[in-house]
Amino acid sequence: MDFLGFVEQLVDWVWGTPLIVMVLGSGVFFTLVSGCFQFRNGGYIFKNTVGQIFSGKVDDGPGLLSPYEAVSVAIGSTIGVGNIGGVATAIAVGGPGAVFWMWMAGIFGQLIKMVEVTLAVHYRTVLEDGQSTYGGPTYYIQRGLGQERGWHGLAKVLSGLFLIGFLICYFFTIQNYTVAEAVAGVFNIDLLVVSFVFLVLLYASIWGGIRGLGKIAIAVVPFMCIFYIGGALVVILKNTAAIPHTFRLIFESAFTGTAAVGGFAGAAFAKMISVGMARAVYSNEAGWGSSPMIHASAKVNHPVKQGIMGIFEVFMDTLVICSVTAIMIINSGEWSSGLDGATLTLSAFSKGVGTLGTTVLVVGIFLFGLTTSTGLFAQFETLLTYVVGPHSKNLDKVLKFNKYVYPLPGFLLVLYAQAYGLPTYKVWMFIDISIGIPIFVNLLAILLLTPKFLDLLRDYRARYMGHGKVDADFKVFYEE
Template sequence: MAQFLDKLVGWLWGTPLILTILFTGIFFTALSGFFQFRFFGHIMKETFGKMLKKDESEDEGILSPFEAVSTAIGGSVGVGNIGGVATAIAVGGPGAVFWMWVTALVGMLIKNVEVTLAVYYRRTDEEGKPYGGPTYYMERGLGEEKGFKAWGILAFIFGAGIFTTFFITLQNYTVSEAVSSTLGVNMIVVSFAFLALTYLCIWGGIPALGRIAGKLVPFMCLFYVCGGIIIILMNISNLGESFGLIFGSAFNGMAAVGGFTGAAFAQVIRMGVARSVYSNEAGWGTSPMIHSTAKTDHPIRQGLWGSFEVFVDTIIVCTITALIIIITGHWSSGVSGATLTLNAFEAGLGYTGRFIVAIGVFLFGLTTASGWYSYYEILLRHLFKDNPSKKNTILKIYKATYAIPGFLLVVMAVTIGLPGKAVWLFADITSAIPTFVNIIVILTLSGTYFKLLKDYKARHLGIGEVDENFKIFYEEKNKNI
């Protein structure tokens, strides 16, 4: 079974999709004038610099920009940053980290584009609340503006790919694995506790999720990063060698070392790109759905939070995980997944290190499960937008059953001994399909993005002349049509 899954993932995450992701990132980076690099200071000023500012905006939306990005970061900074990074290094070697960085740097602009289009094309429902995302910009951008009648087929493929993760979800599994191995508690018991807490988080809906994420996500990131920095400082003499391994094996693969089986160049880049996309979700089309509910005066402004999200997720949190695994020498131990990260932290801080990772995994997993709840809800809202009564019934059933598949996966894994690698291979399959569809769509709608970017530069950066007739939201542009 694992051999078949590995071949399927190898095909899905083969050269065409990897090149498509990298091409898309380079395409938007180049045509935007290297926006995420040249205006990095502006991005940080408009995001990190305003994190603690009280939201007094009267713009249309459900969440504040910070609540939206906290929910999105909570949805992306999760098991992929702990178990996923470890698996990438265990399978692809240290060189995979380099390709994670490359994908993240261009991914900062891919996420900016996705979020911008999601906010621009978002739709106001019967209660006056805005929702958006890939299926929305497929309908409005492809269907209404470009007259592409088959947009619904693309939306169905995208939605089906995303909803597959409803059944094959890794949060509960990875949390249960980490906490069980650390505290010696039965995995099924941990899994049930996680299920109960997930329901507590989602029961208040998207507005409550935003408030919870705004308080929990900054704490959990800081908690994990600080623990990691301590270990890196304790092993600072090995830091140069660790970077040498990352850059040295990024282009020529890695020979077998210790328990490491060795990796060819194709495997190195595939694992790096796949784990980066799974971790920060750039190109996947997920977090733009929650960003679309934010109160903002310009789509690009919320897009800046999308860039910030990728930076925090991969360049900061994933890098901390990767350096600890490599700097402690555990990367070649033959272990993978969250267990590898746990072992590396324990090597640095003893049992306290394992405890930090276990708590980190628990918090990351909880916020990820909660954040993804909002993505599925927004997809369902779009699917049943023309039938409010049916929509409300479906949403109630969805909320009541949301956490059950993750619990059942743990039960199955415990009873038949499903290995962690097989679960991550399932994750790769479910992320590749919607990513490919979404990337094709945002490339098709690139003209709209560049018009919005030009307008933002004129209005807020003093670059170019402001066109007072330019409409910065699709509904505003078409309200009289």
């Protein structure tokens, strides 16, 4: 067996039944214990996410970013190449039925994201300047499971595994590759030239630090979302007659797999679920434990308030933008052409809008890739702060070193893929493996911390939703 064959088998093992059941099962569990929060409070969620964004109100207290800046950076890291190249690869490998399982991961992933963001804000640490805050899975594992529950051994094992898993993610970032693939293909530019330009622009973006990322995201993300959704809807609406057939394909093949047709080789039921779930989680990051590191930097006076922003984040990413991409690809008929990744999405755009549509998408992919990469950089900075220690004399040196090194692995992956002529779906296999470990660890941790989340939710409902009596002695934040 060659190396890539081994990697493919490893993907099938990592994204086998146990992890799929854990992802879906966790989402269903949190939905039920929260009283189906995302279903019963849709209007409230919209008012306190989109409504708050337009109001411009910011709570007093510590934090590097406003709630809007935090969710913009987080959305910038989730709404990215996973929505374009990742969704296309899921359909190319798993068929239209993979979209159904992507939707399931999005619907129930909203509560997973709410729980992990809430816990990250609750257990975050505030630095000596009184403003800088850091949090995430390593913080709520050590503080929640270790210090509060007394499970010190388990906390050390889980935090260690999470750090190892996220370190693997560090070396397998797909953004540079997807951007280079799209731009090089459309404008007939050498792949390595595009990759190098992206490398340079990424360096320019991250040297502003987390505050700088907030300013970039707040300017780019809204434009980026409208820009992409608008272009995709134009393509879909040019062929409205095919829309019913598109949805029939998605639902009919969701439980049977997809037979070979055109350039599509066919997909078994298990493979379809696996690739649909993996791409959804990579795109919306629900359960991965990554975007809570960004949300922990928000100026907010209650953890659940930012947790609700997490619901909005998954909704926008998977149920809106990923869905638009998927419907566009299937509706155009290009899904069975044998194409893959960003090339497949570009083909669907081109078929509906022509050269102009293709150019629009390439610009969108470039913006998506850049904001995703800068968001991931902020997450790695949070992890390094945890590892080195927020009060360490060497922290500034380590963070500066990270700014020099962070953009390089993505560029090196492009070099490797081109040297060995890897097709897009094989490049994505490395991504699937890298996110498996942190997802498993993080989901286990937040399941064990369910009582804390429910206490925080109960307190939030009493304080802000008029349900129940407020306990004046309840600690909203761990550091109080």
